[in-house]
Amino acid sequence: MGSVAEVTDSTFDEVVLQSSKPVLVDYWADWCSPCKQIAPIIDELAAEYGDKVTFVKLDTNSNPQVPAQQGIMGLPTLQLFVDGTVVTSMTGGKTKATLIRALEDYL
Template sequence: MSSLQSVTDDTFDEVVLKSDLPVLVDFWADWCGPCKMLAPVLEQLAAEQEGKLTIVKLNADENQEIARRYDVMGLPTLNLYKNGEVVKQLVGAKPKRLIEKEIAEYL
Protein backbone atom coordinates (compact mmCIF):
# COMPACT_ATOMS: atom_id res chain seq x y z
CA MET A 1 0.00 0.00 0.00
CA SER A 2 1.22 3.45 -0.89
CA SER A 3 2.09 6.04 1.73
CA LEU A 4 1.39 8.82 -0.79
CA GLN A 5 -1.74 10.85 -0.13
CA SER A 6 -4.73 9.95 -2.28
CA VAL A 7 -6.98 12.63 -3.73
CA THR A 8 -10.50 12.29 -5.09
CA ASP A 9 -12.88 14.28 -7.26
CA ASP A 10 -14.01 15.98 -4.04
CA THR A 11 -10.58 16.85 -2.62
CA PHE A 12 -8.60 17.51 -5.81
CA ASP A 13 -9.15 21.27 -6.07
CA GLU A 14 -8.27 21.91 -2.42
CA VAL A 15 -5.23 19.62 -2.25
CA VAL A 16 -3.77 20.11 -5.73
CA LEU A 17 -4.93 23.38 -7.26
CA LYS A 18 -4.65 25.45 -4.07
CA SER A 19 -1.27 24.04 -2.99
CA ASP A 20 1.62 26.44 -2.37
CA LEU A 21 4.02 23.75 -3.61
CA PRO A 22 4.09 22.16 -7.06
CA VAL A 23 2.01 18.95 -7.00
CA LEU A 24 2.71 15.86 -9.09
CA VAL A 25 -0.51 13.87 -9.54
CA ASP A 26 -0.21 10.18 -10.37
CA PHE A 27 -3.33 9.11 -12.30
CA TRP A 28 -3.46 5.33 -11.82
CA ALA A 29 -5.79 2.30 -11.60
CA ASP A 30 -5.72 -1.05 -9.78
CA TRP A 31 -5.52 -3.04 -13.05
CA CYS A 32 -2.58 -0.99 -14.43
CA GLY A 33 0.70 -2.93 -14.26
CA PRO A 34 2.94 0.01 -15.20
CA CYS A 35 1.20 2.07 -12.48
CA LYS A 36 2.30 -0.49 -9.89
CA MET A 37 5.87 -0.38 -11.23
CA LEU A 38 5.90 3.42 -10.95
CA ALA A 39 4.61 3.54 -7.34
CA PRO A 40 7.97 2.87 -5.57
CA VAL A 41 9.70 5.42 -7.82
CA LEU A 42 7.17 8.07 -6.78
CA GLU A 43 7.53 7.11 -3.10
CA GLN A 44 11.29 7.61 -3.33
CA LEU A 45 10.90 10.89 -5.23
CA ALA A 46 8.41 12.18 -2.66
CA ALA A 47 10.85 11.49 0.17
CA GLU A 48 13.74 13.17 -1.66
CA GLN A 49 11.73 16.25 -2.70
CA GLU A 50 9.90 16.78 0.60
CA GLY A 51 9.30 20.49 1.14
CA LYS A 52 9.76 21.26 -2.57
CA LEU A 53 7.16 18.97 -4.18
CA THR A 54 3.98 17.17 -3.15
CA ILE A 55 3.12 13.88 -4.84
CA VAL A 56 -0.43 12.52 -4.67
CA LYS A 57 -2.31 9.64 -6.27
CA LEU A 58 -5.69 9.76 -7.99
CA ASN A 59 -7.46 6.52 -8.92
CA ALA A 60 -8.75 7.36 -12.40
CA ASP A 61 -11.40 4.61 -12.32
CA GLU A 62 -12.91 5.89 -9.08
CA ASN A 63 -12.50 9.61 -9.88
CA GLN A 64 -13.43 9.97 -13.52
CA GLU A 65 -14.51 13.62 -13.27
CA ILE A 66 -10.95 14.85 -12.66
CA ALA A 67 -9.45 12.41 -15.19
CA ARG A 68 -11.86 13.74 -17.83
CA ARG A 69 -11.24 17.38 -16.85
CA TYR A 70 -7.54 16.96 -17.64
CA ASP A 71 -7.96 14.66 -20.68
CA VAL A 72 -6.18 11.72 -19.07
CA MET A 73 -6.40 9.01 -21.73
CA GLY A 74 -3.65 6.57 -20.74
CA LEU A 75 -2.33 5.27 -17.44
CA PRO A 76 -0.15 5.99 -15.70
CA THR A 77 -0.26 9.72 -16.38
CA LEU A 78 1.71 12.17 -14.26
CA ASN A 79 0.49 15.77 -14.30
CA LEU A 80 2.57 18.44 -12.62
CA TYR A 81 0.51 21.35 -11.31
CA LYS A 82 1.97 24.69 -10.31
CA ASN A 83 -0.18 27.62 -9.21
CA GLY A 84 -3.30 25.62 -10.14
CA GLU A 85 -2.22 24.94 -13.74
CA VAL A 86 -0.82 21.87 -15.50
CA VAL A 87 2.75 22.73 -16.43
CA LYS A 88 3.95 19.25 -17.47
CA GLN A 89 2.36 15.91 -18.40
CA LEU A 90 4.16 12.57 -18.62
CA VAL A 91 2.31 9.51 -19.94
CA GLY A 92 3.54 6.00 -19.20
CA ALA A 93 5.90 4.58 -16.62
CA LYS A 94 9.17 6.52 -16.72
CA PRO A 95 12.47 5.98 -14.92
CA LYS A 96 13.09 8.17 -11.89
CA ARG A 97 15.92 10.14 -13.51
CA LEU A 98 13.68 11.09 -16.46
CA ILE A 99 10.86 12.23 -14.15
CA GLU A 100 13.36 14.30 -12.16
CA LYS A 101 14.73 15.87 -15.34
CA GLU A 102 11.25 16.70 -16.69
CA ILE A 103 10.00 18.39 -13.52
CA ALA A 104 13.25 20.04 -12.31
CA GLU A 105 12.58 23.46 -13.85
CA TYR A 106 9.28 23.76 -11.95
CA LEU A 107 10.64 23.03 -8.46
Protein backbone atom coordinates in the same frame (compact mmCIF):
# COMPACT_ATOMS: atom_id res chain seq x y z
CA MET B 1 10.55 14.10 3.77
CA GLY B 2 7.17 13.48 2.28
CA SER B 3 4.80 10.74 1.37
CA VAL B 4 2.33 10.24 -1.44
CA ALA B 5 -1.18 11.28 -0.43
CA GLU B 6 -4.45 10.13 -1.94
CA VAL B 7 -6.53 12.76 -3.73
CA THR B 8 -10.13 12.36 -4.91
CA ASP B 9 -12.56 14.13 -7.21
CA SER B 10 -13.84 16.07 -4.20
CA THR B 11 -10.41 17.05 -2.77
CA PHE B 12 -8.56 17.72 -6.05
CA ASP B 13 -9.29 21.46 -6.24
CA GLU B 14 -8.17 22.13 -2.68
CA VAL B 15 -5.14 19.81 -2.61
CA VAL B 16 -3.84 20.32 -6.16
CA LEU B 17 -5.19 23.49 -7.73
CA GLN B 18 -4.94 25.66 -4.60
CA SER B 19 -1.52 24.39 -3.44
CA SER B 20 1.24 26.91 -2.82
CA LYS B 21 3.81 24.24 -3.79
CA PRO B 22 4.12 22.40 -7.12
CA VAL B 23 2.02 19.20 -7.12
CA LEU B 24 2.78 15.99 -9.04
CA VAL B 25 -0.42 14.02 -9.65
CA ASP B 26 -0.12 10.29 -10.43
CA TYR B 27 -3.29 9.06 -12.19
CA TRP B 28 -3.46 5.28 -11.73
CA ALA B 29 -5.72 2.23 -11.62
CA ASP B 30 -5.35 -1.14 -9.89
CA TRP B 31 -5.46 -3.02 -13.23
CA CYS B 32 -2.58 -0.97 -14.71
CA SER B 33 0.78 -2.80 -14.59
CA PRO B 34 2.93 0.25 -15.49
CA CYS B 35 1.12 2.12 -12.69
CA LYS B 36 2.33 -0.50 -10.22
CA GLN B 37 5.87 -0.23 -11.62
CA ILE B 38 6.04 3.56 -11.30
CA ALA B 39 4.48 3.75 -7.81
CA PRO B 40 7.71 2.92 -5.89
CA ILE B 41 9.57 5.55 -7.92
CA ILE B 42 6.96 8.16 -6.99
CA ASP B 43 7.34 7.07 -3.34
CA GLU B 44 11.13 7.57 -3.56
CA LEU B 45 10.71 11.01 -5.13
CA ALA B 46 8.23 11.99 -2.41
CA ALA B 47 10.74 10.96 0.26
CA GLU B 48 13.54 12.92 -1.43
CA TYR B 49 11.69 16.02 -2.67
CA GLY B 50 8.52 16.14 -0.56
CA ASP B 51 9.62 19.38 1.09
CA LYS B 52 9.57 21.15 -2.31
CA VAL B 53 6.86 19.28 -4.26
CA THR B 54 3.61 17.69 -3.09
CA PHE B 55 3.08 14.17 -4.45
CA VAL B 56 -0.44 12.79 -4.76
CA LYS B 57 -2.13 9.88 -6.49
CA LEU B 58 -5.64 9.67 -7.87
CA ASP B 59 -7.39 6.32 -8.40
CA THR B 60 -9.12 6.77 -11.76
CA ASN B 61 -11.52 3.87 -11.09
CA SER B 62 -12.99 5.54 -7.99
CA ASN B 63 -12.61 9.12 -9.22
CA PRO B 64 -13.60 9.50 -12.89
CA GLN B 65 -14.44 13.24 -12.90
CA VAL B 66 -10.98 14.79 -12.59
CA PRO B 67 -9.33 12.51 -15.19
CA ALA B 68 -12.15 13.38 -17.61
CA GLN B 69 -11.75 17.11 -16.90
CA GLN B 70 -7.97 16.84 -17.34
CA GLY B 71 -8.22 14.83 -20.57
CA ILE B 72 -6.42 11.79 -19.18
CA MET B 73 -6.47 9.17 -21.96
CA GLY B 74 -3.84 6.66 -20.78
CA LEU B 75 -2.34 5.34 -17.56
CA PRO B 76 -0.19 6.01 -15.77
CA THR B 77 -0.30 9.74 -16.45
CA LEU B 78 1.69 12.18 -14.36
CA GLN B 79 0.82 15.86 -14.34
CA LEU B 80 2.84 18.57 -12.62
CA PHE B 81 0.74 21.53 -11.49
CA VAL B 82 2.22 24.90 -10.54
CA ASP B 83 -0.18 27.57 -9.28
CA GLY B 84 -3.13 25.45 -10.43
CA THR B 85 -1.86 25.05 -14.01
CA VAL B 86 -0.41 21.95 -15.69
CA VAL B 87 3.21 22.73 -16.61
CA THR B 88 4.17 19.24 -17.76
CA SER B 89 2.39 15.97 -18.43
CA MET B 90 3.77 12.47 -19.09
CA THR B 91 2.00 9.23 -19.94
CA GLY B 92 3.41 5.72 -19.58
CA GLY B 93 6.17 4.20 -17.50
CA LYS B 94 9.11 6.49 -16.77
CA THR B 95 12.48 6.08 -15.10
CA LYS B 96 13.37 7.92 -11.93
CA ALA B 97 15.97 9.96 -13.84
CA THR B 98 13.34 11.06 -16.38
CA LEU B 99 10.99 12.16 -13.60
CA ILE B 100 13.75 14.08 -11.79
CA ARG B 101 14.58 15.91 -15.03
CA ALA B 102 10.91 16.85 -15.43
CA LEU B 103 10.84 18.19 -11.86
CA GLU B 104 14.21 19.97 -11.90
CA ASP B 105 12.88 23.42 -12.82
CA TYR B 106 10.52 23.28 -9.84
CA LEU B 107 12.80 21.92 -7.11
